[in-house]
Amino acid sequence: MIVAERKTIPELVEILRPHKKILVLGCGTCVTVCLSGGEREVSIISSALRIASRVQDLNFEIDELTIERQCDNIFIEQAAEPIRKADAVLSTACGAGVQAIAERFPEKPVYAGLNTTFLGILEERGVWTEKCAACGACILHKYGGICPITRCAKRMLNGPCGGSREDRCEVRADRPCAWQLIYKRLKDINQLERLKEMEPAKNWNPSLSGGPRMLIREDHRV
Amino acid sequence: MNTGNSEPKIVAFCCHYCAYAAADLAGSGRLQYPPNIRIIRSPCTGRLEINFFMKAFEAGADGVLVAGCEEGSCHFKDGNYLAKGRVNTTRQLLQEAGLEPERLRMVNVSAAGSQTFVEYVRDMVETITKLGPARHQKTTAKEQQGAIR
Ligand code: SF4
Numbered sequence: 001m002i003v004a005e006r007k008t009i010p011e012l013v014e015i016l017r018p019h020k021k022i023l024v025l026g027c028g029t030c031v032t033v034c035l036s037g038g039e040r041e042v043s044i045i046s047s048a049l050r051i052a053s054r055v056q057d058l059n060f061e062i063d064e065l066t067i068e069r070q071c072d073n074i075f076i077e078q079a080a081e082p083i084r085k086a087d088a089v090l091s092t093a094c095g096a097g098v099q100a101i102a103e104r105f106p107e108k109p110v111y112a113g114l115n116t117t118f119l120g121i122l123e124e125r126g127v128w129t130e131k132c133a134a135c136g137a138c139i140l141h142k143y144g145g146i147c148p149i150t151r152c153a154k155r156m157l158n159g160p161c162g163g164s165r166e167d168r169c170e171v172r173a174d175r176p177c178a179w180q181l182i183y184k185r186l187k188d189i190n191q192l193e194r195l196k197e198m199e200p201a202k203n204w205n206p207s208l209s210g211g212p213r214m215l216i217r218e219d220h221r222v
Numbered sequence: 223m224n225t226g227n228s229e230p231k232i233v234a235f236c237c238h239y240c241a242y243a244a245a246d247l248a249g250s251g252r253l254q255y256p257p258n259i260r261i262i263r264s265p266c267t268g269r270l271e272i273n274f275f276m277k278a279f280e281a282g283a284d285g286v287l288v289a290g291c292e293e294g295s296c297h298f299k300d301g302n303y304l305a306k307g308r309v310n311t312t313r314q315l316l317q318e319a320g321l322e323p324e325r326l327r328m329v330n331v332s333a334a335g336s337q338t339f340v341e342y343v344r345d346m347v348e349t350i351t352k353l354g355p356a357r358h359q360k361t362t363a364k365e366q367q368g369a370i371r
Contacts, residue, residue, distance in 0.1 A: 043277075047273065047279070051316070055319065
C-alpha cells in the first residue's frame with residue numbers, strides 16, 4: 001500500500017492561510033489503512049485546524065468529507081458539491097489522489113495535507129516499512145523476494161557492503177541488513193548459488209527515463 | 223460548553239473499572255474536590271481516541287483529564303497503554319495547533335484510590351487555572367451547536 005504521513009499543523013496553516021472555507025477531503029483507501037488520511041484522520045486534522053484557527057484568529061471554516069478513493073473519477077463525483085462550495089481543498093490522499101482532484105476541478109486550489117512517503121506494509125502494530133521502489137523492472141526473483149534497491153541503505157545489487165554489524169545495517173542500526181536477509185532467505189530456499197552471479201548495473205530506463213510513466217492496455221480499451 | 227466565565231472547564235474521561243469507581247468512592251466518602259470537572263465514563267481508556275480529546279477542546283474544554291487503571295492492571299490488558307500513546311500524540315497536536323500540551327493529562331488510579339483521584343483533580347484544576355482559558359471565546363454559532371453543555 002501507499003504509506004503517507006501527516007504534515008504538521010503549522011505547515012497546513014501556512015498553506016491554507018489565504019482561504020476561508022476549506023474542505024478537508026479524506027481518502028478511504030491506502031491512507032485509511034496506514035492511518036494518515038482516512039475519515040478518522042480527517043476529523044483529527046480538522047479539529048486541530050479549527051483550534052489553530054481560533055487561537056490564531058484565522059477565520060477558517062472547516063468542512064470534512066471522506067470518499068472511497070480519490071484517484072478514481074467515479075468516487076470523486078460524490079465530492080463534487082462540497083468541493084464546489086469550498087474556497088480550497090486540503091486533500092489527505094496520496095499525491096496521486098491530490099492531483100486527481102486538482103485535475104477534475106481546474107478552478108479550485110487543491111493542497112496536499114500529507115507527505116506521501118513510500119510503498120510499504122504494516123510490519124507490526126503502528127510500524128510501517130518500505131518494501132518497493134516501483135522501479136519498473138522487478139528483480140525480486142533474484143534475491144529471494146527481498147528487494148535490495150528498497151531495503152539496502154546503499155541499494156547494492158551485489159552486496160553486502162561489509163559494514164553490517166551482526167544482522168544490523170551500518171547506516172541504520174534499527175533496521176536489519178537487507179543482505180543478511182537475502183542470504184538467509186536464499187539459503188532457506190536452496191538458492192544460494194544465485195549469489196555467485198554478478199548483477200550488472202541496473203537499467204533505470206523503466207523508472208526514471210522518458211518522463212512520467214504510462215500503462216496502456218489495449219485489451220481494456222475501446 | 224460555555225467558556226464565558228473564568229472558571230476552567232475540564233472534561234475527565236474516566237475508565238469504568240478504576241477511576242470512575244474511585245470518583246464514585248470519593249463521592250460516597252464525602253471527599254471534596256473542585257466542581258470544574260465533567261466526568262465521562264468510558265468502558266476502558268483504550269476506547270478513547272484522539273478525536274475524542276480534540277473534540278473536547280474544539281467544543282470549548284480548557285483541559286482534558288484521562289484517568290485509567292494503574293499500568294499493568296488494565297481490565298482489558300493494555301487499554302491504558304493504548305490511551306497513553308494517544309494522549310501523547312494529542313499533546314503534540316495541541317501544541318502544533320497553538321494550545322499548551324499540559325491541558326491534556328493522563329493519570330492512573332486504582333478503583334480504591336479515591337484520595338489519589340481527588341488529588342489528581344485538584345492538581346489538574348490548578349494547572350488549568352494557571353494556564354487560563356483555552357482562548358476559545360471566538361466560538362461561532364455553528365460550532366456551538368455540537369458543543370458540550
Ligand atoms: S549493512 Fe547491509 S543493508 Fe546496510 S548498506 Fe550495507 S549491505 Fe546494505
